[in-house]
Amino acid sequence: MRAPLWLAAMLLLAGCAAPTVGDYAANRPLLDPGRFFLGQTKAWGIYQDRQGRLLKRFTVDMDGERHGDELVLTERFLYSDGSRQQRVWRLKPIGQGRWRGLADDVEGEAMGETAGNALRWRYTLKLPVEGEEYLVQFDDWMFLQDERSLLNRAVMSKFGFHLGEVTLFFHKPESGS
Template sequence: MKHWIPTLLAILLAGCAGPDVQQYRAATPVLDPADYFEGITDAWGMFQKRDGEVTKRFHVEITGSRHQDTLTLDEHFRYDDGTTQQRVWRLVRDDDKNGEQHWRGTAGDVKGEAQGTAAGNALRWQYTLLLPVDGTTYEMQFDDWMFLIDRCTMVNRASMRKFGIEFGQVTLMFRRRACNP
């Protein structure tokens, strides 16, 4: 009976594996987050439960600025229920390796440091968000995938997990202001 346990474990772990950002290395246009987010960007998005039900919609105004080696993203959220939120990211680009850009970042409601890797038109961004719900704060692991569609438009899909179980997804569409494709 014990002989099938390693096989089952290998199958389960393989099911958790996702795409590698390297597979997008040749995709264009090439995404450089510092270039894309400099200035003002609008985003529209929604939260979905794991069954697909949309539970919240929102608009984000993002002001991006560079100071030496730091990209600051000042995000202002307005949700469909009228509530608002602000998140300020501080991102730093690490050394490039194998055609990839490596990023790390912090924000007030992010536990520890976020890690990101960009290649071609894609950016994979992973972090733990401290998510307040009804007086309790949950540590949710986010796995964001951003894809540059053209120099003005980007699409983002994020998976929210806790204990390896997906609780929902966030989908966003970004559009740079004053941009012509």
């Protein structure tokens, strides 16, 4: 007996469904961005183009401070070509594992959601390229590995076309270091 074509198409599409943050709800340790990014954090990252070619390496020094119910996260980037950049995030929990983020080079609001050891951010970044500014969408996934280590993979796109990926490793110093 042959399955109807519509049923086969639905099964195929269901098999291609993207993960959701809720898929990681049982994973431990629990990621609390307001706790993990409080204080000093160091990150090492790379940017790869859509073919996977490494275009840039960078390090990030971060300082997170609580201001009322917001976490102000200052990121200082140093790129392999010697250029520098700073971004200041204002992150605020808005309930049920959701977060809102604002930064000067982010168009509108960044929206985040946590569950288990995962955090997913979605936002539009104003990306400077050779004197021009482009609006680029980020789909940013973070996974807490242990209390001091976090992995991050962000996919960049424009008009739905894949532009490249950013991969980062975050590490918290030991207490008292």
